[in-house]
Amino acid sequence: xTAQTSTPVTAFPDDEPVAPSREPRxxxxxxxxxxxxxxxxxxxxxxxWMIVTAFRDVGFxxxxxxxPTHVTLDNFRTAxxxxxxxxxxxxxxxxxxxxxxxxxxxxxxxxxAAYALARLQFRGKYLVLGFILGASMFPGVALVSPLFQxxxxxxxxxxxxxxxxxxxxxxxxxxxxxxxLTAFFAEMPWELEESARVDGCTPGQAxxxxxxxxxxxxxxxxAILAFISSWNEFLLAAxxxxxxxxxxxxxxxxxxxxxxxxxxxxxxxxxxTIVTVPxxxxxxxxxxxxxxxxTAGSVKG
Amino acid sequence: MTSMVVxxxxxxxxxxxxxxxxxxxxxxxxxxxWLIAPTVLLLGVVIVYPLVKAVVMSFQKDSGLDPAxxxxxxxxxxxxxxxxxxxxxxxxxxxxxTIDCPPGNLGSQFYDALWVTLFxxxxxxxxxxxxxxxxxxxxNRTFRGRGLVxxxxxxxxxxxxxxxxxxxxxIFAYDGIANRLLGVVGIHxxxxxxxxxxxxxxxxxxxxxxxxxxxxxxxxxxxQIIGTDIYEAAAIDGAxxxxxxxxxxxxxxxxxxxxAVLFRTLDVLRIYDLPxxxxxxxxxxGHATTTLSILVxxxxxxxxxxxxxxSTIVFLLIALAAFLxxxxxxxxxxxxxxxxPSDRAAGRWWxxxxxxxxxxxxxxxxxxxTS
Numbered sequence: 001x002t003a004q005t006s007t008p009v010t011a012f013p014d015d016e017p018v019a020p021s022r023e024p025r026x027x028x029x030x031x032x033x034x035x036x037x038x039x040x041x042x043x044x045x046x047x048x049w050m051i052v053t054a055f056r057d058v059g060f061x062x063x064x065x066x067x068p069t070h071v072t073l074d075n076f077r078t079a080x081x082x083x084x085x086x087x088x089x090x091x092x093x094x095x096x097x098x099x100x101x102x103x104x105x106x107x108x109x110x111x112x113a114a115y116a117l118a119r120l121q122f123r124g125k126y127l128v129l130g131f132i133l134g135a136s137m138f139p140g141v142a143l144v145s146p147l148f149q150x151x152x153x154x155x156x157x158x159x160x161x162x163x164x165x166x167x168x169x170x171x172x173x174x175x176x177x178x179x180x181l182t183a184f185f186a187e188m189p190w191e192l193e194e195s196a197r198v199d200g201c202t203p204g205q206a207x208x209x210x211x212x213x214x215x216x217x218x219x220x221x222x223a224i225l226a227f228i229s230s231w232n233e234f235l236l237a238a239x240x241x242x243x244x245x246x247x248x249x250x251x252x253x254x255x256x257x258x259x260x261x262x263x264x265x266x267x268x269x270x271x272x273t274i275v276t277v278p279x280x281x282x283x284x285x286x287x288x289x290x291x292x293x294x295t296a297g298s299v300k301g
Numbered sequence: 302m303t304s305m306v307v308x309x310x311x312x313x314x315x316x317x318x319x320x321x322x323x324x325x326x327x328x329x330x331x332x333x334x335w336l337i338a339p340t341v342l343l344l345g346v347v348i349v350y351p352l353v354k355a356v357v358m359s360f361q362k363d364s365g366l367d368p369a370x371x372x373x374x375x376x377x378x379x380x381x382x383x384x385x386x387x388x389x390x391x392x393x394x395x396x397x398x399t400i401d402c403p404p405g406n407l408g409s410q411f412y413d414a415l416w417v418t419l420f421x422x423x424x425x426x427x428x429x430x431x432x433x434x435x436x437x438x439x440x441n442r443t444f445r446g447r448g449l450v451x452x453x454x455x456x457x458x459x460x461x462x463x464x465x466x467x468x469x470x471x472i473f474a475y476d477g478i479a480n481r482l483l484g485v486v487g488i489h490x491x492x493x494x495x496x497x498x499x500x501x502x503x504x505x506x507x508x509x510x511x512x513x514x515x516x517x518x519x520x521x522x523x524x525q526i527i528g529t530d531i532y533e534a535a536a537i538d539g540a541x542x543x544x545x546x547x548x549x550x551x552x553x554x555x556x557x558x559x560x561a562v563l564f565r566t567l568d569v570l571r572i573y574d575l576p577x578x579x580x581x582x583x584x585x586x587g588h589a590t591t592t593l594s595i596l597v598x599x600x601x602x603x604x605x606x607x608x609x610x611x612s613t614i615v616f617l618l619i620a621l622a623a624f625l626x627x628x629x630x631x632x633x634x635x636x637x638x639x640x641x642p643s644d645r646a647a648g649r650w651w652x653x654x655x656x657x658x659x660x661x662x663x664x665x666x667x668x669x670x671t672s
Contacts, residue, residue, distance in 0.1 A: 035439035036450055042436075043453035046510065047460065049478060050468050062476040105343075113340035122333040128341065135344050137564070137623055139571035141594040142616040143347075145601055145608040146354035171347040178340055232461035234574040235594070239601075249463035253578045265471045272464040279459040287452050294515065295522035295557075 047276070054270040061265050075270035084256050087243070088271055091251035094162070095231055095275075098247055101166045102230040103223050106173040111219070114181030119190065129182075136175035140235050143168055148239060158242050165245060168236040173226045180225060183296035184218030221293040224282060231279070248275045352616065355609040359383050363604030383610035387411045407600050410588050411611075414596040417501065421576075421592065422569040425508045426562060432509065433516030433561070440517065441524045454514040462511065466578035469507040470494065473579075497585025504576045504590055508569070516561050523557030524550070555631060563626040570619050573598070593618075 056063060057070035058078075079088050116122070117129060147168060151157050156164040192214070196206035234249040241250055252271050257264030283290060362379040385391045386408050391399040402408035440450055457465070472479050473493035480490035491499045527550065535545050551558075573594035576582055582591035582599070591599070593615045600608040 032439060032442050035435075036446060039436055039439060039450050040453040042510070043456045043514065046468055046472060047456050049472065050464075053471065062474070064478060064481050109339045109343055112336040116333040116336035120329045120333040120336075122330040125333075128337055131341070132344070134620075134623070135348050137567045137619065138348055138352075139567075139594065139612070139615055139619050141571060141573060141597045142355055142612040143351045144597065145605045145612055146351040146358060148601060149358070149605050150351075150354070167347055170343060174340060174343060174347075228459065232463070234461070234463045234578070235598075238577075239598070249461050249574075252461075252467055253463045255467075263470070263474075265474065268467050269471060272460075272467055275464055276460050279461075280456060283455045283459045284452050287448070287455055290455065291451060291518055291522075295519055 047280075050269045050276075051273050053266055054273040056266060058264075058266045075266040076274070078264065078267040079255075079271040079274065086251065086255055087246065088248070088251050088255075088274075090244070091246050091248045092274070094241075094245050095247040095249075097162055098165050098169065098237075098245075099227045099230040101162070102169040102173045103226040105166070105170060106177040106226050107219070107223055110174055110177035110181060110222075113178050114185055117178070117182045118185030118188075132175045132178050136172065136179055138171065138175075140168070140172065143171060143236065144239050151240060157240065160244050161242070162245055164240045165237055165247065168240060169230045169233055172233075173230055176229055177222055177226050180222045180293050180296050181218065184222065184293075185215070188214055188218075217289055218293075221286065221289040224286060224290065225293050228279060228282075355616075356613055358606045359610035359613050361606040363606045379606065383607045384614070386607060387611055387614060407596060407603070410591060410596055413588060414591050414593050417590060418570060418572065418592045418594075420501065421504060421508070421572060422566055424505050425512070425569055426565050428505070428509050429513050429516045429565060430558070430562060432513045433520050434558075436513065436517035437520035437524055440521050451518075454517060456514075457511045458514045460511070462574040463578055465507060465511050466575050469503065469510075470579050473503050494580045495584060497589035500580045500584025500590050504579055507579060508572070508575055511575075512565060512568070516565060519557055519561035520554060523554035527553050559626065559631045563623065563630065566622055566626065567619055570622060571615065 052066075052068050053061070054075055055068055055071045055073070056075075057072045058074065060070045063069060079086075082089075113128075113132075117125065148157075151161075151164050155161075188211070190211070193206045193211050196210040197203065201209065231247075232249065233247075234253065237247050237250050238253070241247060248271075252268060252275065255264065255268050255271060257267070360379055360381075360383070362377050362382070364377075382391070382393070385399070386402070388411070390402045390408055390411065392402040392406055392408055393399055436454070440447065440454075460468070471477055474480075475490060475492065477493075479493065484490065493499045493503045531549055531553075532545060535549055540548070571594050572592050576590040576592055577595050577598070580590040582588055582595040584590045593611070597608050597612045597615065600611055
């Protein structure tokens with residue numbers, strides 16, 4: 001490398017390019033493999049430790065054997081047990097309700113805006129985009145005190161008021177949806193719609209039979225991203241949920257053990273495993289689509 | 302004949318194909334307005350209304366018992382008192398007038414919270430950029446096992462932050478695996494969630510673990526649009542690997558990198574979940590990991606209006622950071638995402654990519670001579 005920099009440019013390039021390109025190429029396989037192993041360990045090791053602990057007997061919480069030992073399902077039973085005031089099963093259901101409702105609203109409303117932003121020319125387009133992007137960077141904490149006052153005055157902070165959780169979630173799910181869908185729509189081959197109409201389709205048919213199947217992956221990926229963002233939300237849920245509407249993130253954060261001030265590590269790891277595994281499965285199945293959705297808009301691709 | 306022509310002309314105006322037909326304000330403009338209205342209205346309800354209400358509240362006095370003085374305070378206009386409370390550390394006094402906020406008052410924690418939030422932001426974003434670049438470079442070179450690596454890197458991203466916090470709380474427990482591993486290399490166990498600096502670094506480590514994948518994926522997407530021919534040309538010109546990195550790779554991924562840095566910076570400036578669950582904002586003398594967002598939530602219990610002033614300060618801080626990034630940092634977020642091929646913005650986005658590849662290239666050998 002240093003030899004390269006000090007070499008005058010006037011030298012003939014004959015033997016020059018050979019040295020820098022061949023040298024790294026020979027070492028590449030092993031170095032690249034080491035790098036890959038590092039990335040895989042980075043991503044999976046803590047997650048693996050959570051699962052191993054989730055299946056480990058509570059008496060061996062701090063056992064450091066790297067593979068599963070003292071395997072038991074007790075922790076999962078403890079996680080779902082309602083004896084100590086935890087309602088993990090209900091919380092799972094709540095998270096599904098809140099996530100599905102948030103995703104449905106964000107998609108139903110956002111798909112129209114995204115279509116307009118991606119396909120139509122109109123004045124104020126970048127203003128709208130700027131507003132939506134600004135909204136996506138909006139700090140959730142700025143919503144808490146005004147909404148807390150509002151929700152408590154209209155009695156939404158007790159009982160089964162899921163809307164007190166769904167409405168604030170729209171604040172981040174909708175900008176995310178519009179942003180991601182706009183990027184997807186901008187990449188779509190819309191000429192096909194015109195071709196279909198030339199071939200005798202009605203506008204409705206052209207949309208349903210040609211464009212909708214093409215848009216399906218983008219719509220689906222966006223819905224997954226919106227659902228995950230709502231499923232993972234904690235700050236707003238911790239303020240606006242009640243004992244009944246509490247979602248899983250809040251339930252796990254405040255999971256109480258047998259004794260006060262003693263963390264029920266293994267049960268919490270079991271609960272964490274249950275909350276995470278559906279997401280991991282989704283990620284594994286749709287990884288390509290999710291990566292394209294995550295990076296949509298950040299680069300041309 | 303003529304009737305046919307007359308009949309078809311208005312129809313071809315707003316052609317469904319490209320979207321260039323109707324000029325701004327034309328039929329497309331009206332269609333767009335109808336399509337966008339629901340989103341804008343809904344965001345108005347869930348974001349703009351609370352934001353405006355928070356600003357209004359921030360100029361109101363909190364009624365009720367003043368936690369600092371134990372006296373009953375009437376509501377009503379407060380002027381800038383709530384902002385002075387946070388920024389100038391002024392607390393109201395029983396007899397009227399103001400004093401410096403005593404320790405223990407949440408107001409006195411403002412600058413600590415501000416610094417620790419900025420500390421988290423700078424440290425995590427810098428570490429994530431370095432690691433993200435490294436990971437992205439490795440993944441970009443890989444062809445076998447790419448699916449496995451991508452899946453593995455998505456795992457930390459997919460785990461809910463609340464679960465991440467609990468997972469690292471377990472890893473950082475006194476008898477936990479982190480201290481055991483430190484013991485192997487002869488380091489005494491740390492009170493990870495108890496002492497000030499270990500607690501801060503516990504938050505940093507957990508955050509870096511969780512969000513480096515996001516950074517790496519965005520950078521990787523940027524790397525993948527660089528053609529191999531540019532690297533080959535650079536190699537032929539005798540550029541060193543460092544030169545290739547600093548003079549080709551970095552300039553070419555500048556925009557996606559800056560967008561990723563912008564997103565992450567704004568994310569950490571509002572960080573709540575991780576320190577709130579992992580360390581409960583504690584550590585050291587009691588609030589070593591209390592970020593601005595945690596301080597807002599703590600304040601809500603003793604007064605909405607004062608909390609609104611603080612949350613407005615947080616909002617302004619984040620808006621300022623976003624403005625600085627977009628204005629001076631080259632995080633070109635608004636122009637790029639919706640990029641219909643016909644758009645002028647497209648040209649804008651492509652041009653900086655051409656510059657280092659095409660125009661700058663001949664300049665590189667000169668650099669080689671000078672260095």
